[in-house]
Amino acid sequence: MKIVSQPEELAQFRQTLQGSVGFVPTMGALHNGHLSLIKRSIAENDHTVVSLFVNPTQFLPGEDLSTYPRRQEADLKLCRLAGVDAVFTPQATAMYSIEEPILCAPDTLGYMLEGLRRPGHFDGVLRVVLKLFNLTQPAHAYFGKKDAQQLYLIQNMVRTLFLPVSIVPCDIVREEDGLALSSRNVYLSPDERQEALKLSKALKHASRLVIQKEFHAKVLERTMQETLAPLHVEYARVLRRDFTPLERVELGNTLIAIAAYVGSTRLIDNLWI
Structure with a gap:
């Protein structure tokens, strides 16, 4: 497995690869959810590249950029054992310059739900x-489908900028308790770990109502709010998949999408129906 930290080195390595390349972008601190993406890429492509990069441009002031989990040695070991061909581990100074074009998310979709409380997040x-x-x-x-709004915006970027890449959405991976x-x-x-289960429970309650032929969005949203109490809920919404x-x-x-704080930790979850 090749480990590269400079963009130029990665571009040169890419030119040596014959056949299809699958790519799994991550911010590191890999878990079984990431591993499911990596395994799928390996199964479906001749080569797989993974990036480990805590991207500063998607963090707002006061967010957890400085404390975001970083376990590069463990991440590299996991990638090596999985059979990844190359891992890209750049520094921010290698990825960004002072003067460069800025890509902005669409005005409406980029500033609702996740973007409402995190303006500029999707630009990064x-x-x-x-x-x-x-x-x-x-x-x-x-x-992963867990970042549903991010996934949709990336699909939109690929479509509107005519990028020659196929985006593969992958199902959410959960612990045994949900x-x-x-x-x-x-x-x-x-204790917070137990409280965090309210997110998946709220989605299950909404799903159960749909199975029982309750299709009114407001009823489902009210049920989720009740299940999530007393967590601080940013949103619990029922939307089309184009938001x-x-x-x-x-x-x-x-x-069906949820964002809520469990203590000081902001978590998101969703269900596709």
Whole structure:
């Protein structure tokens, strides 16, 4: 497995690869959710490249950039054991310059839900993903459905900028008790870990109502708010998968999304119906 830290070195290495390349962009602190993306890429491509980069442009002032989990040695070992061909581990100074074009998320979608409380967050996400795509030139890039809004915005960027890459959405990986895997779960105390289960429970309650033919979005949202109490809930919404509002569930085109604070840790989760 090749480890590269300079963009130029990665671009040169990419030119030596024959066949299809799968790419898994991550911020490190890898868990089984990341590993599921990596395994799928390895199964579907001739080569797989993984990036480990805590991207500063997607963090707002006061967020956890400085404390975000970093376990590069363990991450590299996991990638090596999985059979990854190359891992990209750049520094921010190698990825960004003082004067460069800025890519902005769409005005509406980039500033709702996740973007409402984190204005500019998706600008940073799209900016780094575009750079990584240019360097790795993948046939396929793998993203988890847990970051549903990010996933949709990246798909939109690929479509509107005519990028020659196929985005592969991958299902959420959960603990046995239902908690969605996240690098930020390490922030949770044992008591908070139990409280965090309210996110998946709220989604299960909403899903159960849909199975019982309750399709009104407001009813589902109210049920989720009740289940999530007393957590500080940023949103518990029922939307179309393109993030436009709806009044009634549309089977096959509905996203139920939650963001809530468990203690000081902000967690997100969702369900695709």
